[in-house]
Amino acid sequence: xxxxxxxxxxxxxxxxxxxxxxxxxxxxxxxxxxxxxxxxxxxxxxxxxxxxxxxxxxxxxxxxxxxxxxxxxxxxxxxxxxxxxxxxxxxxxxxxxxxxxxxxxxx
Amino acid sequence: xxxxxxxxxxxxxxxxxxxxxxxxxxxxxxxxxxxxxxxxxxxxxxxxxxxxxxxxxxxxxxxxxxxxxxxxxxxxxxxxxxxxxxxxxxxxxxxxxxxxxxxxxxxxxxxxxxxxxxxx
Numbered sequence: 404x405x406x407x408x409x410x411x412x413x414x415x416x417x418x419x420x421x422x423x424x425x426x427x428x429x430x431x432x433x434x435x436x437x438x439x440x441x442x443x444x445x446x447x448x449x450x451x452x453x454x455x456x457x458x459x460x461x462x463x464x465x466x467x468x469x470x471x472x473x474x475x476x477x478x479x480x481x482x483x484x485x486x487x488x489x490x491x492x493x494x495x496x497x498x499x500x501x502x503x504x505x506x507x508x509x510x
Numbered sequence: 511x512x513x514x515x516x517x518x519x520x521x522x523x524x525x526x527x528x529x530x531x532x533x534x535x536x537x538x539x540x541x542x543x544x545x546x547x548x549x550x551x552x553x554x555x556x557x558x559x560x561x562x563x564x565x566x567x568x569x570x571x572x573x574x575x576x577x578x579x580x581x582x583x584x585x586x587x588x589x590x591x592x593x594x595x596x597x598x599x600x601x602x603x604x605x606x607x608x609x610x611x612x613x614x615x616x617x618x619x620x621x622x623x624x625x626x627x628x629x630x
Contacts, residue, residue: 404572437616439555446605446620447547447555458618490555494614497569499545499557 405429405493409502415510422478424505426491431471435495438467438476441504442487450489451476481507512536512619514606519624526596530624532589532606540564540584543609545617546591548602548626558604559591563612574600596628 406429416422426436434454439447449458451467454474464479478485486509491502518530530546546558559570559580568580579592589606604624607617 435614439616441555446623447617449610449616449618452610452616452618488554492555492557492616494616497560497567497614498571499547499560499614501547501555501557504554 405432405495405498405500407491407493407500407502409489409491409505411505412503413506413508415508416481417510418481418483420481420510422481422485422507424476424489424491424507426469426474426476426502428472428474428493432493432495434470435493436467436469436474437492437494438465439490439492440485440487441490447490478507512608514608514619514621516604516606516621516624519604519626521627521629522596523630524597524628526628527592527594528596528626530591530593530604530606530626532591532621534587534589534606534608537608539587541612543612543615544582544589545607545609546580546589546604547607547617547620548600548604549623550599550602553602556602560609560614561589593626596626598628600626601628602626 436454438451441447455467488506515533545560561568565582577595606621608619609615
């Protein structure tokens, strides 16, 4: 099974900061990677698919990059609405493993 | 407008069974893969299962393989997740989710979730 590891688990940042979250796969998943944002008590929201494609309606301050086993989600200038938990998910080979999540907190 | 409405959650004893349903509307249901994702209290997201647009292909997480059965009825735009031999660690909010395409793809729309509690 493919394992997904995110880092860091928690990130403290201020409004306006550039934020980067990393996700590593235990084997190559090509570009079959998505990023989600989840706020407490709410369903997740898809931000990025196929590693770097921005979902419709998602602000352009969100971007994704990477391929193979290493991927990043970058928020270019953190906004108050961005404080949330972020998950990566691989969707290769008929499975859909999530990373353990990265909580972005107010510094 | 895409809508996904889960039902069937509740309290069940360990070893028991429960069937979750998901009613879909607002899109061509038979053209998209669908998934179940769960979240235990205070924990992260866990992929449970995915079914292809036709229903011919399903895939399950190791943690539920052999205990859960995922099916769809494209004539009624509904999903069903039959959960047998339930364990305390199956306690979670279960989300049904719509894929972006007919094949394996990330989930672009999610339901509000159904609570499943396994306890004696």
